[in-house]
Amino acid sequence: MHATPDANSVATTDKFPSSAAFDAINSALSDPAEKKTAIKQGNAVFAFTLKNAAGETESWHIDLKSKGEVNKGLGDKPTGEFGIRCLSSRY
Secondary structure (H helix, E strand, O other): OOOOOOOOOOEOOOEOOOOOHHHHHHHOOHHHHHHHHHHHHOOEEEEEEEOOHHHHHHHHEEOOOOOOEEEOOOOOOOOOOOOOOEHHOOO
């Protein structure tokens, strides 16, 4: 498990193998031009909750409304009404 001191930071965890995707997205958003384009095109906050084989859940959000970053948790104000349910071990 890759841990960081900040509870809101993105961290890949062995319990949720797909969490690596959030780190990859956050890395791509570290480029100022990519971040600007993503915010312009996304214009929303997307929240995701993954469930692993043990039944544990963990949430992340991608803020493409103002900050252009990924963090743990559902975020302040996710926009839109959508949900994605999948087992973390399959993605």
